[in-house]
Amino acid sequence: MKFENILEEIDGFGPFQIVIIILLCAPRIVLPCHFLLNNFIAALPPHRCDISTLGGDGGLFRNLTPEQRLTVSLPVKADGVPKSCEMFAEPQFQLLANSSGSADLQTVQCQSGWVYDNSTFTSTLATEWDLVCDRKSLLKTTSTIFFFGVMMGAIAFGFLCDKYGRKNTLLASYIMAMVFGFSSAFANSYVLFAVLRFLTGFGLTGISINSVVLSIEWVDTGHRSFIGVIGSLAWSAGNMLLAGFAFLVNDWRTLIMAVTAPLGFAVLTWWWIPESARWLLAHGRVDRAQYYLDKCAKFNKRQKVSSKFKLETLSNIQILEKQDKNYTYLDLIKTPKMRRLTLLTGIVWYGVASTYYGISLNISGFGLNMYLTHFIYAAIEVPAKLMVYWFLNVIGRRKCQAGTLLLTGTCIVINIFLPQGLWHVRAVVAILGKGLSEASFTTIFLYTTELYPTVVRQNGLGYTSFMSRLGVSVAPLILLLEDVWTPLPQIIICSLAFLSGLVALLLPETLSVRLPETVDDIEKPRGNEVSSPSVELSGVFLESKSKTDSSQ
Template sequence: MSLIIGPNLLYSVFYLCPHKANLNLLFRMKFENILEEIDGFGPFQIVILVLLCTPRIVLPCHFLLNNFIAAVPPHHCDVSTLDDGGLFSNLTYQQRLTVSVPLREDGDPQSCEMFAEPQFQLLSNSSDSSTERPTLQCPSGWVYDNSTFTSTLATEWDLVCGRKSLTKTTGTIFFFGVMMGAIAFGFLCDKYGRKNTLLASYIMAIVFGFSSAFANSYVLFAVLRFLTGFGLTGISINSIVLSIEWVDTGHRSFIGVIGSLAWSVGNMLLAGFAFLVNDWRTLIMTVTAPLLLAVLTWRWIPESARWLLANGKVERAQFYLDKCAKFNKRQKLSDKLKLETLSNIEMLEKQDRNYTYLDLIKTPRMRQLTLLTGIVWYGVASTYYGISLNISGFGLNMYLTHFIYAAIEVPAKLMIYCFLNIIGRRKCQAGTLLLTGICIAINIFIPKGQWHVRAVVAILGKGLSEASFTTIFLYTTELYPTVVRQNGLGYTSFMSRLGVSVAPLILLLEDVWIPLPQIIICSVATVSGLVALLLPETQNVRLPETIDDIEKPRKKDTSSNSVETSGVFPESKTTTDPQQQ
């Protein structure tokens, strides 16, 4: 049975009827009841969303930066130093190239080999087979085509041929940093608050982001990229949680989806930045610079009142709640409720203890939730980045492919917003993953000559994979209780970054068998989509506050003025008349 809660009831229950059952009723009140009094979706929430847009725009610029800074331009062995007793002195550079470097099947020079001895007969007989001549590895380095990039990691440190895997490895190292940051910030956010750790994330990302642009060795660059990823994780998990924890139940999906459009904007901007800035060092500084603006606007971002109440910081919580009420032109909460009332609403959940990652596996339902969400997050991230990091092979240049991949995310997000409120979170999560797997499977069998068809299917799959990513952020925030929400997001973010870290290495398997990476990504998407069907539905369900809310079945929020009952409450309605309490 639902219990109708009004502002007058809160005061009367606590002060007029200190009966144990009434106090239990007060303890069971959820944060949404407080939020409804001050408007759970007003100008205050919109401002939070806007303030967090800048750092969200930076995230995809760094997460997908490897597509451009680690690009390998066309290259061949350097033959400019060859001088076989003056025989090369009368030859043009192109003629030197002809007699020194064998050709591939497409007519371009080989990238990693040259003839052991000059083949001067090729100048007069171009049809002579050059593939059977003895060859050796490039002794004098390589010459790179700088028409697209003036400088990349590959050209800076010759990460080609036998060292070409190191370009992909930089992406893996970055995401290992993100993975470690997810664990660290998941703990720190729940212990020290969302706002303080957000500032720490800004500073770390700025310092290590700019420092990596001045790295003078590959090893130093890899270390600094690891630390940059570590810092950026705090922005990723804090921005979504701060947005969701300040809005009411009915607008969570709107805030989650619309807020994530900043990612798509940043993704599209990355294609433009990379097109205009062809030097990898300058490009890193360009995509890091917006965080300076984020630091300047940080002071206006409010701390999560949910977290403050759950940790007994009642006066600070009241300050932000009153600020929200004033901004939304509602009556201040302090005029209706005393500090003691606010304290008793959430202090039972705190119970003078600190929650850790162990709380995610101590109880049966939490353990099941932790296992399932970890699998789904791994699948979502591995699929999304497996597609996003493969932006070649469809007959389009890489800038245009990246831009289209990013642009398709916008209609995908708007579409998923509609479906989230129609068919629910669980079906959206499972459906988008399964459809992504189907798109990848179809592309495996489409001939490479039909690049336009492959491009359309790949872009559709990219949109669906982004829809699944948008859903999982909102879905996970609704699944985990407030007291361990950041720990839960830290753990799931760790699992997702594990999937992302492996994605670049999976793409290297095309050297073993070309379809193998696609088969692996397709399988991961399908399995994680099926696992998502085992998760509970959270549509129109209030955010859980304690672990007990997970262990006990929750009811749908059918009224904006109702709270769920549990076994401790009698099955009777409670009116707002104090005389009937």
């Protein structure tokens, strides 16, 4: 007897499950709002040296217009715009008559701060703490620090949700993300803000893990793929809403509070979210499991679970299986083919995550409004997610994974060589690349669950998730290299896309192949035996896919 048999009795996809999905939508929408928030709160507006204190006492500027004061105080770039980080060591009044020799004049770093263009943003991290010029790298560093928090949270909450239950850990995640999220909006120093963003990322990871696990563990096998799509679309919806929030709210502190506020609603609705009956049975809490199963049956207008003996038997079996199969991360590297699989999937995950976030965090340079660019980047994910499911079953997992990555890299290469003046063509190519990178992300979740054997599947997903977060953390730092050479970040990102795409071709195909259960199934030659029940593919392994899909 399996838990799926019990779900069949009480309806594994009825009003009870729909309510759970709705209750978990708000926190899922919050995730992309925070994950890509740096695009707006760390925006760098146009700026120049503050010259208001120059010539004040001696009246040197008394008879000069504001434009003339800029001319004698600031060097200009080729386009005539004042340089952002330099000023003349002494006022150069001769430039009022002739500006041809300004290139040879001595300059110094800004002495009295900066003046910012507030036409787009009233306040950002850059304007708050003068994170410009030689401190500009700290803007991208905040994103890296946040994703390090996400990476640490994935390790911690993966353990906590199995030990203390999905529901209790979900509440802890809500409270942690909400408290630290709101607190970061009131930070009075950059260091404090960075620490609070790290803790916010840590808490948000618990939401991404637990919300999807709870949804999956309450639905039957046939609808798990549907739940995976819905969870993934909630990410895209939140991503599009972020563009709207940022457009309406131009102050970084207010924007953080705006995107964190839905967690207050999530805390209120937490009381109606049931604990996972699967988890309760696996830990011997039969009475509590029966309470929730009977509640589900009543809500779905089905008869209650016919026999408590069934639940007790299933609970005992699950406890014994858990004791007998004590696999760890070390099992991923103990045998030759498992080591090879672990190495290859780690490279692919790192490349997929670096490519996706390298594109998502770079929303300037295409001649479009940054809000519009972000919205289009998010909107293109919807058809990409829906189309990839069709391609997966037509051309197979390996070709789909490799193809999406190689095509993403190709789009980036095209934009490297396209002139800046062809902004409309560059924008179309960039948006296409963003959709392809999302398709590769959707593919890798399913592909990985089909590659790893059942006994170490969760360990495999934990390892690949770590590699993914590592790639995400490094992506903002790669973008900093544009100061060294403008095309360098794009060259690195496209190289990662090509490398991971070629590595994906070394992985075995899993379409219509019976999936491995043990490490021995990996070590011996894999047959081409077709998996007879289609439910095995769409259920068991889409379950694992769906568990991880929202933590993108």
